[in-house]
Structure formats: C-alpha cells, structure tokens
Amino acid sequence: MNKPHAAASDFRLDSLAEEDLSLPASRETAVLAGRARPTPVEVPPVEVSLNSAAARSAGSVARPAIPEYLSKVYTWAYLTPAYSRYLDTSFVVSAILWGNANRLMRAGFSEFEAGQEVLQPACVYGSFSSKLAAVLGPKGALHVTDVATNQIDACRTKLAAFPSATLDLADAADPRDRSYDGVCCFFLLHEVPEDYKHRIVKSLLDATRPGGKAVFVDYHGPSLLHPLRPIMIVVWRLLEPYALALSDNEIRSYAPPSLAEEFTWHKETYFGGLYQKVVATRKGEGA
Numbered sequence: 001m002n003k004p005h006a007a008a009s010d011f012r013l014d015s016l017a018e019e020d021l022s023l024p025a026s027r028e029t030a031v032l033a034g035r036a037r038p039t040p041v042e043v044p045p046v047e048v049s050l051n052s053a054a055a056r057s058a059g060s061v062a063r064p065a066i067p068e069y070l071s072k073v074y075t076w077a078y079l080t081p082a083y084s085r086y087l088d089t090s091f092v093v094s095a096i097l098w099g100n101a102n103r104l105m106r107a108g109f110s111e112f113e114a115g116q117e118v119l120q121p122a123c124v125y126g127s128f129s130s131k132l133a134a135v136l137g138p139k140g141a142l143h144v145t146d147v148a149t150n151q152i153d154a155c156r157t158k159l160a161a162f163p164s165a166t167l168d169l170a171d172a173a174d175p176r177d178r179s180y181d182g183v184c185c186f187f188l189l190h191e192v193p194e195d196y197k198h199r200i201v202k203s204l205l206d207a208t209r210p211g212g213k214a215v216f217v218d219y220h221g222p223s224l225l226h227p228l229r230p231i232m233i234v235v236w237r238l239l240e241p242y243a244l245a246l247s248d249n250e251i252r253s254y255a256p257p258s259l260a261e262e263f264t265w266h267k268e269t270y271f272g273g274l275y276q277k278v279v280a281t282r283k284g285e286g287a
C-alpha cells in the first residue's frame with residue numbers, strides 16, 4: 001500500500017552564501033546571499049515542438065505545464081537558473097548521493113549497450129547525460145526529456161558533442177508516442193507525488209520495447225542500523241517529502257498489475273539499502 005507523507009517545509013539557501021566568498025558581485029551573488037529574490041524560470045505562453053510526432057506534424061502544441069509539486073517543492077533546485085548554475089555539477093550530485101553518484105550511474109548504464117535508442121525522461125545535474133550518450137555511442141541515440149525549459153537548455157549544451165542525442169520538453173508522466181530499446185530513469189521517482197509515480201512508471205514501461213529494459217535508480221529504505229538513516233529521514237521530511245514512500249513501496253507496485261506482468265523484475269540495493277536499481281525487462285524479442 002502506498003502511504004501519504006508529510007508536506008515539504010520551506011527551504012533556504014542561506015548556507016550556500018558562506019561557501020564561495022570569491023564570487024563576483026552580481027545578481028547571482030546577491031541571490032545566493034539571500035539579498036535578492038531569485039528569478040524562477042519564466043514559462044511564457046508560447047508554443048513549442050514537443051515529443052509527439054503527431055504534434056510536430058500538426059505544427060505545434062502548448063508546452064507541458066510545470067507540475068504543482070515541482071514549483072512548490074523544487075523551484076529552488078530546478079526552476080531557478082541562478083541556483084541551477086551552481087548546483088549543476090558532478091561535485092554536487094556526488095555530495096547529495098554521499099559519494100555514490102558514479103557507482104549508481106555505472107549501475108544504470110551497465111544495463112544498456114552501444115547502438116541502442118534510450119530514453120532519459122528527466123535531466124540530471126552533472127555529466128550523467130553525456131556519459132550515457134557515450135555508452136550508446138555514435139550508432140545509438142539518447143533522447144532526453146524534461147518538463148523544465150531551463151533544464152533542457154542546460155542539457156543541450158552538455159550534449160553538443162553527441163549529434164545523435166535529441167532533447168524535448170515533455171512531462172515524464174504523459175504517454176509517449178514512440179518506444180525505445182531502453183529507459184533510464186535516474187532519481188526522478190522520489191521527487192514526485194504518489195499519483196505521479198504511478199503515471200511515470202506506466203508511461204516509461206509503455207515506452208519500452210519487447211526485450212528492452214526500463215531502469216529505475218533511486219532512493220530505497222536504508223536498513224534500520226544504517227548510520228545515515230536518521231539524517232536521510234530528516235532530509236526527506238524537510239526537502240524531499242515524496243522520497244519517503246520509496247522506503248515502503250516497491251517500484252514495481254507503481255505499475256498497473258497487468259502491465260507489470262509483461263516484465264521480469266530485478267532489484268539490487270546499494271550502500272546499506274539507501275539506494276536501489278530496479279530493472280524491468282519487457283518479455284519478448286526485440287531490443
């Protein structure tokens with residue numbers, strides 16, 4: 001059973017101001033020092049090309065709305081370019097994951113091979129996308145989507161050296177109009193409410209071809225004696241309120257039962273159970 005969890009409380013980045021005193025006097029500096037309000041990414045009512053071929057051939061359709069949970073809980077992390085500029089580094093990703101970032105990325109990437117077409121349904125800070133694109137090689141193709149324009153723009157820069165990589169604005173919970181040899185969903189599920197977890201898992205499984213793998217790397221419930229357990233529970237309650245559910249629920253449980261039956265499921269945990277990789281392989285020949 002999926003259980004509801006506490007709501008997020010406000011988060012302040014005041015502490016970051018003390019970390020880099022050498023920054024030039026600029027709006028970003030003032031923002032990080034708490035003297036100026038950050039500028040969340042603007043979502044002008046323009047029309048853009050989306051991930052839907054039908055939409056493309058018809059011209060264009062409205063961009064996906066920023067989900068309410070994202071603007072309520074994660075504006076500071078993902079929708080405010082002044083902050084993202086400093087957060088979007090491999091060092092930050094490694095620190096957030098207690099030094100396990102490379103290990104967890106390797107665990108995810110090991111499920112894919114050169115020449116495959118792989119969907120990454122949400123951007124990741126640092127060098128995740130370029131590393132995955134390198135695994136797929138020039139004959140493969142990485143397709144990155146995200147619901148936030150500023151994240152797509154930043155990722156486009158990172159993937160400049162990979163001409164076969166493509167990027168689109170899309171909500172990971174929405175149905176896709178095409179399928180892939182694989183899907184690599186890295187630390188997205190813990191950031192979304194329960195109804196979104198269900199919709200995202202369904203959408204990504206639907207997008208996986210027979211023989212292909214949907215790979216989910218994310219938080220998991222750490223063992224009772226894990227020394228970081230009390231810290232992580234506080235962090236989740238304060239900053240990541242939708243992460244606690246992954247301590248109680250199997251990722252498989254978010255899939256509609258009949259769809260789950262079309263896959264074989266394998267779970268591995270890492271770092272005393274704090275992290276997990278779930279690989280859902282679609283039955284049948286293909287990828």
Ligand SMILES: C[S@@+](CC[C@H](N)C(=O)[O-])C[C@H]1O[C@@H](n2cnc3c(N)ncnc32)[C@H](O)[C@@H]1O
Pocket residue numbers: 067070078093121122123124125145146147148151170171172173186187188191192
């Ligand atoms: C993959 S998650 C977290 C990854 C990891 N914590 C990191 O270091 O980047 C972050 C991304 O998910 C995106 N995101 C959140 N909800 C989404 C959704 N429903 N559809 C697509 N992208 C989403 C955010 O815009 C953000 O770029």
